Amino acid sequence: MMRPLARSIGARVIAVAMLATGLGACSPWASGDGVSVLAAWTGSERESFEKVLDAFREETGVSVDYQGSRAVNEVLLAQIRKGSPPDLAALWSPGDLAKYAKSGDLRPLGGVLGAARQRDYDRQWLMPQRVDGTEHVFAVPIKANLKSMIWFAPEQLSGPPPGTWNELVDRSRALARGGTAPWCMGMGDTSASGWPGTDWIEDILLYQAGRDIYDRWATGQLAWESKEVRRAWTTWGEITAGKDLVYGGSTAALLTDFQDAGRPMFDRPPGCAMEHQASFVVDGYRSAFQESTGRPLTLGTDIRFFPFPRFGPEGAPEGGAETGTGREPGREPGGEPEPSAAPVRLSADLLVMFRDRPETRRLIRFMASEKAQRIWPSLPGSSAYSLNRRVSPGSQGSGDTGREISAILTAPGTKCFDASDTFPAVMRNAFNRAILEYLNEPDRLSTLLEELDRIRSTIGAQEWAGPACGR
Amino acid sequence: MSAGMGTGGSTSAGADTVMGAGMGAGPGADLDARSALGAGPPVRTGRRRPTRRTLLRLRLVLLVTTVVTALASLSALQIVHIGIDGMGTMTTPAILEIAAAHKALAEADRAAIESFRSGGSRLTGFRPGEEYQNQIGIANQSLAQVAEDNAVGEAGSRTVQLVEGMLVVYTGLIGQADAQQRRDGAGLSVADLWYASGIMHGRPSGILAELDRLRTMHERALDRRLSSGWTHPLVISAAAVPVATLLTVLLIAQVFIRRRFRRHLAPPLLAATVLLASVSVAMVAVGHNSHSRLGESRAALRQAVAARQAEAQDASVRRRLVLVRLLSGTCGAAVDACGPTVERFGTASRGLVARAVRPAPVNEIIESRRVNDRMRAARIATPIPFLLAAAFLAVIAMIQWGFHPRIDEYRFQRR
Numbered sequence: 001m002m003r004p005l006a007r008s009i010g011a012r013v014i015a016v017a018m019l020a021t022g023l024g025a026c027s028p029w030a031s032g033d034g035v036s037v038l039a040a041w042t043g044s045e046r047e048s049f050e051k052v053l054d055a056f057r058e059e060t061g062v063s064v065d066y067q068g069s070r071a072v073n074e075v076l077l078a079q080i081r082k083g084s085p086p087d088l089a090a091l092w093s094p095g096d097l098a099k100y101a102k103s104g105d106l107r108p109l110g111g112v113l114g115a116a117r118q119r120d121y122d123r124q125w126l127m128p129q130r131v132d133g134t135e136h137v138f139a140v141p142i143k144a145n146l147k148s149m150i151w152f153a154p155e156q157l158s159g160p161p162p163g164t165w166n167e168l169v170d171r172s173r174a175l176a177r178g179g180t181a182p183w184c185m186g187m188g189d190t191s192a193s194g195w196p197g198t199d200w201i202e203d204i205l206l207y208q209a210g211r212d213i214y215d216r217w218a219t220g221q222l223a224w225e226s227k228e229v230r231r232a233w234t235t236w237g238e239i240t241a242g243k244d245l246v247y248g249g250s251t252a253a254l255l256t257d258f259q260d261a262g263r264p265m266f267d268r269p270p271g272c273a274m275e276h277q278a279s280f281v282v283d284g285y286r287s288a289f290q291e292s293t294g295r296p297l298t299l300g301t302d303i304r305f306f307p308f309p310r311f312g313p314e315g316a317p318e319g320g321a322e323t324g325t326g327r328e329p330g331r332e333p334g335g336e337p338e339p340s341a342a343p344v345r346l347s348a349d350l351l352v353m354f355r356d357r358p359e360t361r362r363l364i365r366f367m368a369s370e371k372a373q374r375i376w377p378s379l380p381g382s383s384a385y386s387l388n389r390r391v392s393p394g395s396q397g398s399g400d401t402g403r404e405i406s407a408i409l410t411a412p413g414t415k416c417f418d419a420s421d422t423f424p425a426v427m428r429n430a431f432n433r434a435i436l437e438y439l440n441e442p443d444r445l446s447t448l449l450e451e452l453d454r455i456r457s458t459i460g461a462q463e464w465a466g467p468a469c470g471r
Numbered sequence: 472m473s474a475g476m477g478t479g480g481s482t483s484a485g486a487d488t489v490m491g492a493g494m495g496a497g498p499g500a501d502l503d504a505r506s507a508l509g510a511g512p513p514v515r516t517g518r519r520r521p522t523r524r525t526l527l528r529l530r531l532v533l534l535v536t537t538v539v540t541a542l543a544s545l546s547a548l549q550i551v552h553i554g555i556d557g558m559g560t561m562t563t564p565a566i567l568e569i570a571a572a573h574k575a576l577a578e579a580d581r582a583a584i585e586s587f588r589s590g591g592s593r594l595t596g597f598r599p600g601e602e603y604q605n606q607i608g609i610a611n612q613s614l615a616q617v618a619e620d621n622a623v624g625e626a627g628s629r630t631v632q633l634v635e636g637m638l639v640v641y642t643g644l645i646g647q648a649d650a651q652q653r654r655d656g657a658g659l660s661v662a663d664l665w666y667a668s669g670i671m672h673g674r675p676s677g678i679l680a681e682l683d684r685l686r687t688m689h690e691r692a693l694d695r696r697l698s699s700g701w702t703h704p705l706v707i708s709a710a711a712v713p714v715a716t717l718l719t720v721l722l723i724a725q726v727f728i729r730r731r732f733r734r735h736l737a738p739p740l741l742a743a744t745v746l747l748a749s750v751s752v753a754m755v756a757v758g759h760n761s762h763s764r765l766g767e768s769r770a771a772l773r774q775a776v777a778a779r780q781a782e783a784q785d786a787s788v789r790r791r792l793v794l795v796r797l798l799s800g801t802c803g804a805a806v807d808a809c810g811p812t813v814e815r816f817g818t819a820s821r822g823l824v825a826r827a828v829r830p831a832p833v834n835e836i837i838e839s840r841r842v843n844d845r846m847r848a849a850r851i852a853t854p855i856p857f858l859l860a861a862a863f864l865a866v867i868a869m870i871q872w873g874f875h876p877r878i879d880e881y882r883f884q885r886r
Contacts (some may be wrong), residue, residue, distance in 0.1 A: 036629065042675065042676045043675070065625070065626060065629075067630075067633065068676065069633055069637070069676055070676065071633075071637045071670070074637065074639055074640050075632065075636035075637070077636070078635055078639070079629070079636075084628075084632075086629075186812070188662075188665075188666060188812060190637075190640060190666065191643070191644070191666075247810070248809060248810040251802055251803075251809065252802065252808065253810065254659070254662040255665055255798070255801075255810050255812060255813050256809075256810035256811055256813070257669075257812045260812040260815070263811040264811055436659060440658050440659045440662075441658075
């Protein structure tokens, strides 16, 4: 009889059906969470970072969910308060990093990275923090940005670039008399509006007063009302309050997003000639140039940079020691033999770990590897620069100018973090705000400095991050 | 070698259909059960003993198949129920709430900017005003609800947190604009207003843009469920295959009994077959009804969202026009003198005209009620699983009842 066979076939069919039902039951609830990463990169920077993540996804099969927001600080704070921080986050503020490390929210990375990977970086960039008596490292620098640089359109600024501040101011006034506003300026950036102005003050202070003064101020030991700091503000005022020196005036500077500020350089006729901005601004220049002229930007030809000018004798620091006060750039033609290059100011995107899981360890180890560090800078036209020693300037995808920037970042010599990045958040926010107020009404400077000092006095000594400048 | 009607022999190797095997049965053609399972070459045995054993086996097969079918059908029903439930209690409400939050925030921004333009003295500041406060309150409530109803996992909850974080920044800046104006009139307060409005309306990563993204995630999840969730072939076949198997085996059993005993088809088994067939038809009808109602609910949802979006869009246009006037006043001349960001904003706002008559405000209660009614109608009524279980129990009882007399007949033949 066939019934037993029927039964066996039937049994198999039923088994398959049950299995199918079971699978069907399971799939709606299957959730692979993967690793979550939070950072400030949006738009084209986001796309570039996703390429780095793609390399990781291909290599390991682990899924990564990236969330980007320019309000990353607030978002991170909200998530931490709710007890659900992201697995990894890229912080640009050493001050915030120090805070989270001390509060125990961050996981130390020494064991995760291993000694070999750590040796690929200057220890400064791994953000060593002293927690409970022991020093741990907490960060992997994803990319660095050079500050202390001034971009310009070569066709508007002929001749050798200004080497001193006074030369710079003179050239600016000359341009203004010729009918072009010399300076492009934009302060807007969601909740951090004003930070481009803080970059000005910091560069002026660093080059005018020297590295030691800068470092003391960055760690809250120097008053805002001190003569060095006050002088830095009034020096900036030569530009911002100068007649017709800023495109659209200071009101336009307030209302312009930092990403848009350089656009008028590529207008026909050009609206402004120079912009003081970090290396990452090139991404915006590329799209603005393309929109305005219809062809791609060539770095080095259509846009160039010169280093922040030094200050001449009248602006030089008092009692200069040899240890890096008001150094002159080594490139000055026909100058005296220089001991070493000027200190360089930079910012970095620091990847930190909030949740220690096998997948997050894999991702952060990957991000520290030479392979991963090479990806972003090697993208064509990239304005990302790696601090990994193994990633040579040669692998920068932006031509000679890019390689020049990369060389500056990795050359031996003093490197200083952007001071406001190292400030505790309350000081940084107040600094940003003071910039906006100063632009709006320069006569209020004394009141502003007083207020800044008042806030400084409310911050405990242990809340300041470590020194901003390396050895 | 296939078995034909009335022929005497059939081998297990040749029989590759269940029906074929059944048809090939005839007197003297019984095969040993073991050989049928492929344990050895086919062996012909007599007709004495196997019949009772065969009957018992057949009954066992039927009972087992019925139980398995019952479990499969009930599981499938449960899956469908959970799916619809999820759609009704999470995905659909989330979409409505997100659209509500979006609208409230667009209105809040418009209200803040309008009151800045119209009101404001040094003493009173520009007073973001009651409408602003109300709308922010509504938005916060909706966002809290969205956080609860979030149906897209961690990506969704992170987006809600992102939006909440940015909203804190936004309300802070509006407050600052207020304080600034009290202090020294316009100037920096316009900048604060401008920054705030940028956080709200910025693309691709402003607050409203993030809410749109979140809503799209939910809508995709909902559409995925509707098109391939419960009507997924896997789920349907999971339920249908056992039923088909059971029906088939029942039919085989009845044919066997008729041939073997030359009696009429056992009435209980016939009844069971009929019951099973009607249950299948009923299930299909229930499924069809659910599907249609879900479709209607989805259409109503689309309308509700579109209405809210239209209102938000209107608020956005009004806000743009006021902001352009405000900015021109601040920069002294035209909006072009305000730097490239404002210039681009001004260009994009050219030609926009606010509607003379604002669209009738969405009656949110009526809209959501309509969506929810359809969703409720789509649910599988509570009695249905019980009726289904009862039907299967009845089938089991009928199988027992149908076989019992036949098995009984053979009882005393065993030795």
